[in-house]
Amino acid sequence: MKKTLLCAMVTVSLAAAMMTGCGSSGGEAGSEAGQVTLQFMNHTGEDRTIKYEDELIAEFEAANPDIKIEVQRMSMDDYTQTIQTKFASDDAPDVFVIEQSNLELYAKNDYLLDLSDTDIVNHYDGNMLAYDGKMYGAPLGVNAYVVTYNKSIFDKVGVEIPETLDEFYAACDAIQAAGYTPLAAGYQDSWVLMADTQAEYVTSIMKDDLDALKKLESREVRFADSADWRAVFERFGRRLAYTQGDQFGTDWNTACTMLANAEAAMVISGDWTANNVADMGEEVELGAFVLPVSNNADDTVVVYPGAGQSYAVSAASTKQEAAIKFVDFLTTKEAGEKYVSEGIGICVIKDVEAPEGATTLGDVVNMISSGKARALSAEADFNFKEEYRAAFQNVVSQFVLDGGTDVDKVLADLDSEFDRIAGN
Amino acid sequence: MKNAKGYFWFLVPSIVLFAFTVAVPFVSGLNIAFTDWDGISKEYHYVFLDNFIRMFQDSNIVQAIKVTLLFAIGYTALNNILSLFLAILLGDKFRGVGILKTIFFVPMALSAVLAAFVWGFIDRKILSGILGKSLLGSPSTVIIGIIIIALWSGIGSNIMIYMAGLSNIPQDYYEAAQIDGANAWKRFQYITLPLLGPSFTTCITLTLTSALREFGITMSATGGGPARSSEMISIFIYNNLFSYQKAGYGQAVALVFMIILMVLGIGLTRFFRSKEVEM
Numbered sequence: 128m129k130k131t132l133l134c135a136m137v138t139v140s141l142a143a144a145m146m147t148g149c150g151s152s153g154g155e156a157g158s159e160a161g162q163v164t165l166q167f168m169n170h171t172g173e174d175r176t177i178k179y180e181d182e183l184i185a186e187f188e189a190a191n192p193d194i195k196i197e198v199q200r201m202s203m204d205d206y207t208q209t210i211q212t213k214f215a216s217d218d219a220p221d222v223f224v225i226e227q228s229n230l231e232l233y234a235k236n237d238y239l240l241d242l243s244d245t246d247i248v249n250h251y252d253g254n255m256l257a258y259d260g261k262m263y264g265a266p267l268g269v270n271a272y273v274v275t276y277n278k279s280i281f282d283k284v285g286v287e288i289p290e291t292l293d294e295f296y297a298a299c300d301a302i303q304a305a306g307y308t309p310l311a312a313g314y315q316d317s318w319v320l321m322a323d324t325q326a327e328y329v330t331s332i333m334k335d336d337l338d339a340l341k342k343l344e345s346r347e348v349r350f351a352d353s354a355d356w357r358a359v360f361e362r363f364g365r366r367l368a369y370t371q372g373d374q375f376g377t378d379w380n381t382a383c384t385m386l387a388n389a390e391a392a393m394v395i396s397g398d399w400t401a402n403n404v405a406d407m408g409e410e411v412e413l414g415a416f417v418l419p420v421s422n423n424a425d426d427t428v429v430v431y432p433g434a435g436q437s438y439a440v441s442a443a444s445t446k447q448e449a450a451i452k453f454v455d456f457l458t459t460k461e462a463g464e465k466y467v468s469e470g471i472g473i474c475v476i477k478d479v480e481a482p483e484g485a486t487t488l489g490d491v492v493n494m495i496s497s498g499k500a501r502a503l504s505a506e507a508d509f510n511f512k513e514e515y516r517a518a519f520q521n522v523v524s525q526f527v528l529d530g531g532t533d534v535d536k537v538l539a540d541l542d543s544e545f546d547r548i549a550g551n
Numbered sequence: 552m553k554n555a556k557g558y559f560w561f562l563v564p565s566i567v568l569f570a571f572t573v574a575v576p577f578v579s580g581l582n583i584a585f586t587d588w589d590g591i592s593k594e595y596h597y598v599f600l601d602n603f604i605r606m607f608q609d610s611n612i613v614q615a616i617k618v619t620l621l622f623a624i625g626y627t628a629l630n631n632i633l634s635l636f637l638a639i640l641l642g643d644k645f646r647g648v649g650i651l652k653t654i655f656f657v658p659m660a661l662s663a664v665l666a667a668f669v670w671g672f673i674d675r676k677i678l679s680g681i682l683g684k685s686l687l688g689s690p691s692t693v694i695i696g697i698i699i700i701a702l703w704s705g706i707g708s709n710i711m712i713y714m715a716g717l718s719n720i721p722q723d724y725y726e727a728a729q730i731d732g733a734n735a736w737k738r739f740q741y742i743t744l745p746l747l748g749p750s751f752t753t754c755i756t757l758t759l760t761s762a763l764r765e766f767g768i769t770m771s772a773t774g775g776g777p778a779r780s781s782e783m784i785s786i787f788i789y790n791n792l793f794s795y796q797k798a799g800y801g802q803a804v805a806l807v808f809m810i811i812l813m814v815l816g817i818g819l820t821r822f823f824r825s826k827e828v829e830m
Contacts, residue, residue, distance in 0.1 A: 376688025
């Protein structure tokens with residue numbers, strides 16, 4: 128008897144929960160005339176950036192009591208697929224984040240609202256996400272590939288920031304001799320491996336040739352025939368010896384933990400590394416420098432795309448006016464200054480200046496202000512297109528698993544995979 | 552017989568749910584297999600059998616088939632041996648049997664993503680320390696790692712079916728055999744095994760077909776890596792459908808795969824049914 132009663136109670140409470148669930152979402156549309164709720168979807172992952180974003184949203188909602196923002200965040204790995212599914216099912220969020228790599232596909236299919244005639248254009252000196260002469264995305268920060276290092280290890284071992292390749296190897300040797308792991312590699316998350324190789328080929332190849340990846344995809348250039356690509360894999364293979372080993376059994380967070388706990392001295396990835404490590408709790412002093420790619424110190428420059436991840440408005444949104452207002456608010460000079468002063472990253476909004484005082488990225492920001500930098504056009508895309516990217520990642524994974532010594536094989540394998548995909 | 556119609560109404564909710572979530576989308580997506588749809592654009596063109604022809608020229612699909620078979624056969628064998636063994640153990644009455652049952656069944660309530668997350672953590676932090684290298688991080692052991700996760704999270708259902716099957720075997724048979732001098736192994740071999748026939752039919756068929764379709768655990772644990780070493784057919788299809796912008800091709804592979812699974816499922820059921828003995 129007792130059991131039946133319990134069952135009945137559970138059933139009733141479940142049913143009630145379901146009904147209230149429906150009720151609240153159903154009531155939203157009709158409640159309070161004039162109240163607009165915007166769906167905002169992105170893949171912000173780092174706690175500090177989430178906090179920054181939430182504070183801005185709260186400010187916006189306070190200034191615009193009639194607009195409510197509903198944020199939906201997911202991991203980068205799920206994001207692209209989710210947003211494409213939402214496009215296909217006419218369920219696109221009002222405001223979302225896009226990258227250069229998807230711009231053409233989305234713009235061609237009329238999923239993005241043309242922002243050219245809005246005030247948002249005035250926030251930029253021309254570095255917005257544009258396709259066919261129209262502005263489709265409003266960028267805030269740009270990403271640059273950097274080596275994030277643990278200052279305490281560098282101090283203890285007594286190594287300086289390397290500016291040439293030989294200095295870099297010497298620093299790695301010294302750190303290894305002192306009993307630390309020079310490089311933490313968390314390749315279990317596939318994007319980490321990609322970012323690691325990008326730190327090589329963006330600084331060495333794409334700096335001078337924006338279309339380098341497209342030429343490989345169209346097979347105009349073959350990996351095996353290119354001395355530059357051979358050099359990329361020779362360098363990448365050589366520094367594998369400085370990693371902790373079992374790279375595919377180590378994930379991104381573990382690699383960051385190793386850096387934070389001073390087990391490993393460096394992580395090669397992007398400017399986001401420092402934010403991620405800062406979220407792991409411990410007080411740890413980090414710095415960042417650009418990975419040297421040659422023995423000429425002048426080649427070591429910060430390379431960054433004119434426009435990074437950008438805010439876009441759905442062309443299918445029924446609340447475009449509010450959405451434009453929101454994107455405008457997210458990309459003001461004040462928002463940009465907050466972004467830079469909280470040390471979140473590098474900003475592309477007009478007239479935003481880096482604050483005095485050392486943040487982790489201070490050295491990199493200084494390199495930009497002192498001209499040791501190369502801003503690429505807004506069309507720069509550091510990623511291969513999806514299937515090529517997967518093939519690249521798989522072949523390079525195999526290269527890592529084989530110990531990173533057989534450069535001929537990785538180049539030949541890349542060519543045969545790219546041939547296969549291009550032939551299809 | 553009079554009640555048959557009445558019973559049918561109990562099926563209606565399931566049938567409606569199945570129709571709207573499985574049957575209708577399946578039929579309405581069939582034509583995609585004959586198109587060059589990229590998975591996002593509003594228009595597509597019919598390319599007839601091109602997608603099916605490409606399937607036979609694709610070298611990557613061979614690797615996916617190998618991985619799938621390796622996992623499915625390994626998982627099915629281990630799952631059935633282990634779950635039968637545990638079902639016999641748990642069929643006895645001893646202190647703590649209730650707790651043990653709960654321990655084996657609870658993981659079934661967790662999602663594949665959660666199971667993969669928990670085991671990914673164990674693999675990175677504990678197994679890698681014991682074995683010197685993580686299971687999921689190297690191509691030679693990644694399938695073993697995924698089998699362990701799948702066993703942990705899915706063994707409960709087979710234990711349940713085997714326990715039900717065991718409890719259906721009349722105790723008289725065992726007593727009679729014991730009097731005739733049959734030892735425990737002989738009793739298992741000549742009574743338990745043949746009389747468990749219906750359970751074998753269900754368990755082996757269901758485990759094998761679900762293992763061939765395995766997606767969730769692998770996707771969340773490794774995403775098919777490292778270097779394609781755990782890329783199963785289901786992940787191959789997913790990648791083409793969603794990541795590579797080759798939805799037409801992905802759908803074609805899915806269609807062929809589904810037909811193979813159906814033939815296999817029906818064939819296995821027929822085979823095992825023919826071996827079953829009447830009690």
